[in-house]
Amino acid sequence: MSFQPLHFYQTGTFTVGNRLLAEEDRTVQAEIGRTNSLNSGHRACQGCGEALGARFAIDAAMNAARGRLIAANATGCLEVFSTPYPETSWQIPWIHSLFGNTAAVATGIAAAIKVKKQKGEMGDVRVVAQGGDGGTTDIGFGCLSGMFERNDDVLYICYDNGGYMNTGVQRSSATPPAARTATTMPVGPEPGNAFGQGKFLPAIAMAHEIPYVATATVAGLHDLEYKVTKAMGMRGARYIHILVPCPLGWGAASQDTIKLARLAKETGIFPVFEAERGEVTGVLKIRRQQPVEEYLKLQKRYAHLFGKTPAVETIARLQAAADKNIRKYGLLDQEAN
Amino acid sequence: MDKPFAITLDPGSSLANHTGSWRTSRPVYVDRLPPCNKQCPAGEDIQGWLFHAESGNYESAWRHLTKDNPFPAIMGRVCYHSCEGACNRGQIDEPVGINSVERFLGDEALKRGWKLTAPTAESGKHVLIVGAGPSGMSAAYHLRRLGHRVTVHEAGPLLGGMMRFGIPKYRLPRDVLEAEMQRVVELGVHVQLNSKVENILDTMQDGKFDAAFLAVGAHIGKRATIPAGDAAKIIDAISLLRSMEGEDQPMLGRRVVVYGGGNTAIDVARTAKRMGAEPLIVYRRTREKMPAHDFEVEEALQEGIMVKWLSTIKQADESSLTIEKMALDSKGFPQPTGEFETIEADSLVLALGQDVDLGLLEGVPGLQVSDGVVQVGSNMMTGHPGIFAGGDMVPAERNVTVGIGHGKAAAKHIDAWLRSEEYVAPVKHDTAAFENLNTWYYTDAPKTVRPMLDIIRRQSTFDEVQGGLDESTALFEARRCLSCGNCFECDNCYGVCPDNAVIKLGPGKRFQFNYDYCKGCGMCVAECPCGAIKMEAEEI
Numbered sequence: 001m002s003f004q005p006l007h008f009y010q011t012g013t014f015t016v017g018n019r020l021l022a023e024e025d026r027t028v029q030a031e032i033g034r035t036n037s038l039n040s041g042h043r044a045c046q047g048c049g050e051a052l053g054a055r056f057a058i059d060a061a062m063n064a065a066r067g068r069l070i071a072a073n074a075t076g077c078l079e080v081f082s083t084p085y086p087e088t089s090w091q092i093p094w095i096h097s098l099f100g101n102t103a104a105v106a107t108g109i110a111a112a113i114k115v116k117k118q119k120g121e122m123g124d125v126r127v128v129a130q131g132g133d134g135g136t137t138d139i140g141f142g143c144l145s146g147m148f149e150r151n152d153d154v155l156y157i158c159y160d161n162g163g164y165m166n167t168g169v170q171r172s173s174a175t176p177p178a179a180r181t182a183t184t185m186p187v188g189p190e191p192g193n194a195f196g197q198g199k200f201l202p203a204i205a206m207a208h209e210i211p212y213v214a215t216a217t218v219a220g221l222h223d224l225e226y227k228v229t230k231a232m233g234m235r236g237a238r239y240i241h242i243l244v245p246c247p248l249g250w251g252a253a254s255q256d257t258i259k260l261a262r263l264a265k266e267t268g269i270f271p272v273f274e275a276e277r278g279e280v281t282g283v284l285k286i287r288r289q290q291p292v293e294e295y296l297k298l299q300k301r302y303a304h305l306f307g308k309t310p311a312v313e314t315i316a317r318l319q320a321a322a323d324k325n326i327r328k329y330g331l332l333d334q335e336a337n
Numbered sequence: 338m339d340k341p342f343a344i345t346l347d348p349g350s351s352l353a354n355h356t357g358s359w360r361t362s363r364p365v366y367v368d369r370l371p372p373c374n375k376q377c378p379a380g381e382d383i384q385g386w387l388f389h390a391e392s393g394n395y396e397s398a399w400r401h402l403t404k405d406n407p408f409p410a411i412m413g414r415v416c417y418h419s420c421e422g423a424c425n426r427g428q429i430d431e432p433v434g435i436n437s438v439e440r441f442l443g444d445e446a447l448k449r450g451w452k453l454t455a456p457t458a459e460s461g462k463h464v465l466i467v468g469a470g471p472s473g474m475s476a477a478y479h480l481r482r483l484g485h486r487v488t489v490h491e492a493g494p495l496l497g498g499m500m501r502f503g504i505p506k507y508r509l510p511r512d513v514l515e516a517e518m519q520r521v522v523e524l525g526v527h528v529q530l531n532s533k534v535e536n537i538l539d540t541m542q543d544g545k546f547d548a549a550f551l552a553v554g555a556h557i558g559k560r561a562t563i564p565a566g567d568a569a570k571i572i573d574a575i576s577l578l579r580s581m582e583g584e585d586q587p588m589l590g591r592r593v594v595v596y597g598g599g600n601t602a603i604d605v606a607r608t609a610k611r612m613g614a615e616p617l618i619v620y621r622r623t624r625e626k627m628p629a630h631d632f633e634v635e636e637a638l639q640e641g642i643m644v645k646w647l648s649t650i651k652q653a654d655e656s657s658l659t660i661e662k663m664a665l666d667s668k669g670f671p672q673p674t675g676e677f678e679t680i681e682a683d684s685l686v687l688a689l690g691q692d693v694d695l696g697l698l699e700g701v702p703g704l705q706v707s708d709g710v711v712q713v714g715s716n717m718m719t720g721h722p723g724i725f726a727g728g729d730m731v732p733a734e735r736n737v738t739v740g741i742g743h744g745k746a747a748a749k750h751i752d753a754w755l756r757s758e759e760y761v762a763p764v765k766h767d768t769a770a771f772e773n774l775n776t777w778y779y780t781d782a783p784k785t786v787r788p789m790l791d792i793i794r795r796q797s798t799f800d801e802v803q804g805g806l807d808e809s810t811a812l813f814e815a816r817r818c819l820s821c822g823n824c825f826e827c828d829n830c831y832g833v834c835p836d837n838a839v840i841k842l843g844p845g846k847r848f849q850f851n852y853d854y855c856k857g858c859g860m861c862v863a864e865c866p867c868g869a870i871k872m873e874a875e876e877i
Contacts, residue, residue, distance in 0.1 A: 029831070255858055
């Protein structure tokens with residue numbers, strides 16, 4: 001187990017904080033003095049999972065780096081809603097890169113810091129690069145793979161909402177099968193994104209055998225903070241992939257963002273694990289397993305599966321994919337034995 | 338104009354952008370009424386005192402509890418804890434062991450010698466209380482705390498009323514009872530034992546009392562007309578239990594038959610068992626129809642007490658009883674079958690309910706009595722202004738908790754009446770339903786089982802049957818509380834807001850919404866474990 005829940009019964013360690021927990025066991029998000037890296041007034045939609053995930057991750061990174069952090073940010077939702085000229089929501093040193101080169105920009109910043117440190121002109125400053133799934137798995141993949149391969153000292157965080165959301169919900173290589181977008185089959189026998197396409201970037205990152213790869217969701221704050229803090233304690237190329245539900249692109253109610261992230265993990269659709277040098281070292285077990293329908297039916301992008309004649313076969317294929325994850329990563333307790 | 342190339346504006350903060358204007362509905366913090374509090378006949382703020390107990394602050398918990406009920410050590414033993422039946426946690430695993438934590442707090446207070454809070458000012462008014470049972474002593478406590486002079490007249494030789502003369506000591510040890518009674522007396526409550534009030538109006542006039550609260554209880558055992566031979570030994574249950582408190586314990590013989598199906602019948606049978614007799618309960622209906630609480634029946638059966646179901650007693654003789662078998666009709670009422678049976682019995686104890694001795698009320702104008710009990714209004718006042726009544730002598734369920742609740746309610750109304758005002762109870766919050774909770778956040782934790790005395794000692798001694806929790810198990814049990822409908826500062830709303838629109842005010846101060854930036858997504862409501870936030874439509 002990567003993250004150990006405390007033997008504490010009122011709310012366990014599932015809540016953000018708890019007045020009965022020791023200070024050191026509370027999350028960064030529970031602190032009055034948290035950085036609030038991404039401040040109020042940003043223009044993200046109601047219930048935006050990415051805005052939430054970014055604040056969770058960068059606040060934790062700021063905490064781990066004692067406030068000495070620079071972030072490079074790919075074009076995408078996160079950049080668009082946080083920095084309409086001349087305003088910014090960022091309360092940390094932050095630079096906007098092109099859509100595809102944020103990993104390379106971060107590499108450059110890290111290299112510059114290294115030189116300045118050698119010259120004694122500055123102390124240690126850590127570098128984070130961040131982007132959505134489009135900027136990471138599609139457009140910026142070449143730069144990212146290079147950053148991994150060179151083992152540059154950058155933590156790359158991908159906020160995966162499964163599509164290009166701010167431009168009108170187009171498909172990306174992280175869009176899950178059967179999910180409808182503006183650029184997938186709207187009608188026909190199998191509407192929505194095709195099966196057998198796309199990529200799961202955490203696995204590709206692991207194939208680079210970089211020091212640390214992890215996945216997380218906005219529903220597991222303790223786990224997410226644990227992983228960011230652990231990554232910040234390491235040097236070299238590190239990659240964290242955070243599932244961030246998108247009420248707009250997924251066609252979900254704004255209050256269901258965390259519920260959906262939780263269901264993605266509890267169904268097995270999104271495996272939550274960590275890996276060091278290409279080997280899985282820990283998984284977050286499923287606590288209350290649910291069938292995939294519970295996750296799918298809350299989202300309009302899957303509404304075609306639940307029409308007058310439910311697409312039983314398609315749902316079964318999605319369930320099979322979730323079951324495969326459960327087997328592959330040992331997400332259920334009995335399978336761990 | 339000292340700006341970089343192509344830059345014309347100074348960098349600004351997004352705080353200039355008040356995203357609160359997007360909102361069509363707003364989250365609002367609420368306090369909902371937990372089902373346990375709603376259920377409690379004594380009106381305890383159970384969730385409130387558990388909140389303190391959860392942090393290990395037992396004295397604060399005890400002080401919070403005793404605002405409503407001064408007898409937690411007694412309650413933690415004899416209350417039928419209907420709160421636990423209402424507990425939302427019962428729908429997750431098992432209800433919180435509220436009763437056992439209450440007992441722990443009560444025992445802790447006795448061990449540490451915590452004192453009740455004394456009144457800060459005297460009102461100059463003098464209230465008479467008749468009866469030193471749960472209801473009378475509860476009223477005495479609350480009236481004293483409100484600054485009134487209180488005098489209690491008790492007909493019996495000791496404090497406690499039915500708690501002493503009705504509840505056997507294996508359920509309520511006498512040192513616990515005495516200690517909690519004395520703690521109320523120490524507040525400056527004047528008690529006159531062995532002083533039966535013969536006429537309430539005379540006593541009030543003699544003592545120049547401004548108001549009176551009657552709580553004489555129901556101490557007269559009901560008799561059934563059973564044809565009996567001269568030598569048959571028939572005694573009523575309440576006299577038997579009362580005589581257990583004296584020097585001369587009653588001689589019952591070996592084969593004791595207890596007639597009735599209520600809690601008193603069980604108490605008598607278990608008492609007889611401990612005196613070395615072989616008790617047999619005779620009851621005219623079935624176990625399902627028995628008014629006694631199921632756990633008491635279960636404990637009695639464990640101790641080897643026999644029950645004869647569907648039977649009535651037709652005739653009592655010196656060493657035998659004639660019993661007629663009954664059958665339930667289609668409406669569930671027992672009907673005689675004409676089949677008779679003789680059983681051996683040295684004595685017969687009648688546990689058929691109790692009546693109220695209303696002698697003291699003769700000639701009181703305006704007073705209304707029906708079905709043998711005194712009628713009172715919702716303010717606990719009888720038809721005679723200034724005379725209030727509660728406990729077993731008014732129409733209500735007869736148990737200690739209800740009595741304590743009456744005492745508290747009456748005290749509030751008497752206090753208002755003495756000032757020529759009317760007490761208006763604050764409006765109750767909406768109930769915190771199970772549907773209001775997000776149970777994901779609570780870990781599974783089964784209820785802590787209280788230790789029980791071994792069966793041999795239960796059959797032969799009057800030692801207390803049910804044990805208490807120790808500190809670690811009491812803390813565990815308190816922390817199983819879901820805090821239904823009341824913020825317990827888990828920081829979820831503060832953490833899950835994508836817009837940082839929740840302001841954390843610090844320990845004990847809870848949170849506040851920043852409506853300048855709240856977009857009204859509702860995530861805080863969905864992720865609040867205890868249902869302490871609700872969405873309200875925005876006026877547009």
